[in-house]
Amino acid sequence: MRKTFYIIFLSFMMVLLYLPILVLAVYSFTDSANIGAIRGFSVQNYVTLFKKPELRDMIAGTLILAVGSAFISTVLGTLGAVGVFYSGRFGNLVVGSLNKVPVVNAEVVTAFSLCILLIGACGVDKSSFVSLVIGHVVLEAPFVYVSVVPKLKQMDNSLYEAALDLGASPAMALRRVVLPQIFPGVVSGFALAVTLSLDDYFITSYTKPATFDTISTYVVNATRGSQTEIKTALWALSTIIFAVVVGMVILMNLTGNKNEKRAGAGNEKDR
Amino acid sequence: MNRLHFQRSQLCIPYGLFLVCFVFAPLVVIIYYAFTDGEGRLTLANLTSFFSSPNTIGTLAYSLGIAVATTCCCLLLAYPIAYILARSRFKHKAVILMVFVMPMWINFTLRITALKEILTVIEGNLAYHPFLNTLIGMTYDFLPFMILPIYTTLEKLDNSLLEAAADLGADTVRTFLKVTFPLSVPGIISGIVMVFLPSMTNYVVLDMLYNSTYIMGSLIGAYFSAYDWHNGSMIALILLGIILVFTMFTNRYADEDAGSSRGGVLGS
Incomplete structure (x- = not known):
C-alpha cells in the first residue's frame, strides 16, 4: 500500500520534470510552430538545425569551447591537486581556499569581476577568445580539483615510494603510479568540466566575443527574437541533447558494475 | 629525498598562479572599484546609495523573496x-x-524554453503571473541540486537508530520527527546553499519567462552595460558578503559529502 503510494508520487514528479522536454520532443517532429496544434509529421527542424550555418557554427563552437576549456581545466586542476597534496600547509591554504571561491560564488559575480579585471584593467580584447577561455577555465578547474583531491587521499602512498626504490624517476613514478590511481577522479573531473561549460550562460555572456554564441547565449537571444524557424529548430536541438544525455546515462549504467553504480549514486567511494 | 619532495609540490605552481591571477585579482579589483568613485577617490557613496535607494533595496527584497520561495518549493x-x-x-x-x-x-x-512553451499553453499569457512563473522556472531548474545532497545524507543514515527508536516505542511519525529529520539537516543545508544563491542571481530564468523585474544578477548586468563599474562592483561585493555569511554559517552544519553535489553523480 505504502509502496504503491511511493511509486505513484515518484512517477508523478518524474512526469512533471520531463513533461516539458518530452512535449517539445514530440513537437520537434511536426511542422507546427506552436504547442497545441499538431499538424503533420516533419523533420524540417532537424534539417534546419544542421543546414543553417549560423546554427551549425553555434553548436560546433559550443562543443569546441567545452572540450577545449575542459581539457585545460583538467590539466591545471589535476596538477594543482597533486602539487598541493605533496606540498606543505602554505600551498594547501592558498590554493585550497582560493579554489573554493568560484565553487561557492555566484556565477554572475565571477563573470563580472573577471570581466572588469581582464577587459577593464588589462585591456584584453574580447574578440580574441582569451577572456572567454579563461572565464570557462575559472569556472571548471576548481571542480576538477575537487574531484581529484579525494582520490589522492585514498591513494596508497607506499606504492610511489616503492616505484622510486625500484629505480623510477619521480616524473615516471607520478605518471605510471600516481596518475593511474587518481585517474577515475580526473575523468569525472573532465566530464564535470564539460557539463559546466555546456550549461554556462553568465560567464560566457560577459566574456564572449560579440560575434560568437554558445548554445546558452544563443537560446536566450532567440527567445527575445521572434524567428519561428529558429525557435522550432531549437526544439530539435533540445531533443537531440536530451537523447544524448539519456544515451550517456544508459551507457554509464551498462558499463559500470554494481559497485560503481552504488558509488555513482551515493558518492560512497569518495569517503 | 628532500629535493624530490620539493619537485612534486612544484606541480601546483601553475594552478596556484592561475588562481591568484584570475580568482584573487578580480576580487581585489571589485573591492577597489566598489569603494572608489569615478575620479579614483575613496568613498562609501556606492554602499550608502545602495542601501538608501528604494529601487536597489526593492531589487534586493525581490531577489530574496524569489530565493526564499524557490528554496522552500525545492525543499518541499x-x-x-x-x-x-x-x-x-x-x-x-x-x-x-x-x-x-x-x-x-x-x-x-x-x-x-521547454517550460515556457508549456506554461504559455496553460496560462495563455505569461505576463499575468510573473512571480509565479519565475518560481516555477527556478524550482524546475534547481530541483536536482536539492534532491542530491538530501539523498546522500539520508542514504547513509544508520538503520539501527531507526530500529532503536521503534524498539523504544516510537511510531513512524515520531521516529521521523525525532530521528530521521534531525539527522538529515546537514543534507538540507547543503541543498539550500546549492539553490538559494543561484536563485538570487539567475536573471536568465526571469528574462526567458518575460518577468522584467530586476533581481541582483540583472542589476549587476545593468550597471555593467552602463559602464558604471563602481556601483556594479558594490552589488557584486554585497552578493559576495551574503555568500560569505552563508558559507560561514553552513560550514558548521553542512554535510561535506553532500556539499559537492554538483559533481556528486559523476564522481565515482
Missing part, C-alpha cells in the same frame, strides 16, 4: 523524493536517482 518537493528513494527498497534505486538528476545535464536555457 525534493525531501519526499529523496526520502522515498533513500529509505525504500526499490530494485533500481541508482537508476531512479539518475532519472531525477539527469535534467541537470541538459542545458538549462533549453529546459526553460
Whole structure:
C-alpha cells in the first residue's frame, strides 16, 4: 500500500520534470510552430538545425569551447591537486581556499569581476577568445580539483615510494603510479568540466566575443527574437541533447558494475 | 629525498598562479572599484546609495523573496523524493536517482524554453503571473541540486537508530520527527546553499519567462552595460558578503559529502 503510494508520487514528479522536454520532443517532429496544434509529421527542424550555418557554427563552437576549456581545466586542476597534496600547509591554504571561491560564488559575480579585471584593467580584447577561455577555465578547474583531491587521499602512498626504490624517476613514478590511481577522479573531473561549460550562460555572456554564441547565449537571444524557424529548430536541438544525455546515462549504467553504480549514486567511494 | 619532495609540490605552481591571477585579482579589483568613485577617490557613496535607494533595496527584497520561495518549493518537493528513494527498497534505486538528476545535464536555457512553451499553453499569457512563473522556472531548474545532497545524507543514515527508536516505542511519525529529520539537516543545508544563491542571481530564468523585474544578477548586468563599474562592483561585493555569511554559517552544519553535489553523480 505504502509502496504503491511511493511509486505513484515518484512517477508523478518524474512526469512533471520531463513533461516539458518530452512535449517539445514530440513537437520537434511536426511542422507546427506552436504547442497545441499538431499538424503533420516533419523533420524540417532537424534539417534546419544542421543546414543553417549560423546554427551549425553555434553548436560546433559550443562543443569546441567545452572540450577545449575542459581539457585545460583538467590539466591545471589535476596538477594543482597533486602539487598541493605533496606540498606543505602554505600551498594547501592558498590554493585550497582560493579554489573554493568560484565553487561557492555566484556565477554572475565571477563573470563580472573577471570581466572588469581582464577587459577593464588589462585591456584584453574580447574578440580574441582569451577572456572567454579563461572565464570557462575559472569556472571548471576548481571542480576538477575537487574531484581529484579525494582520490589522492585514498591513494596508497607506499606504492610511489616503492616505484622510486625500484629505480623510477619521480616524473615516471607520478605518471605510471600516481596518475593511474587518481585517474577515475580526473575523468569525472573532465566530464564535470564539460557539463559546466555546456550549461554556462553568465560567464560566457560577459566574456564572449560579440560575434560568437554558445548554445546558452544563443537560446536566450532567440527567445527575445521572434524567428519561428529558429525557435522550432531549437526544439530539435533540445531533443537531440536530451537523447544524448539519456544515451550517456544508459551507457554509464551498462558499463559500470554494481559497485560503481552504488558509488555513482551515493558518492560512497569518495569517503 | 628532500629535493624530490620539493619537485612534486612544484606541480601546483601553475594552478596556484592561475588562481591568484584570475580568482584573487578580480576580487581585489571589485573591492577597489566598489569603494572608489569615478575620479579614483575613496568613498562609501556606492554602499550608502545602495542601501538608501528604494529601487536597489526593492531589487534586493525581490531577489530574496524569489530565493526564499524557490528554496522552500525545492525543499518541499525534493525531501519526499529523496526520502522515498533513500529509505525504500526499490530494485533500481541508482537508476531512479539518475532519472531525477539527469535534467541537470541538459542545458538549462533549453529546459526553460521547454517550460515556457508549456506554461504559455496553460496560462495563455505569461505576463499575468510573473512571480509565479519565475518560481516555477527556478524550482524546475534547481530541483536536482536539492534532491542530491538530501539523498546522500539520508542514504547513509544508520538503520539501527531507526530500529532503536521503534524498539523504544516510537511510531513512524515520531521516529521521523525525532530521528530521521534531525539527522538529515546537514543534507538540507547543503541543498539550500546549492539553490538559494543561484536563485538570487539567475536573471536568465526571469528574462526567458518575460518577468522584467530586476533581481541582483540583472542589476549587476545593468550597471555593467552602463559602464558604471563602481556601483556594479558594490552589488557584486554585497552578493559576495551574503555568500560569505552563508558559507560561514553552513560550514558548521553542512554535510561535506553532500556539499559537492554538483559533481556528486559523476564522481565515482
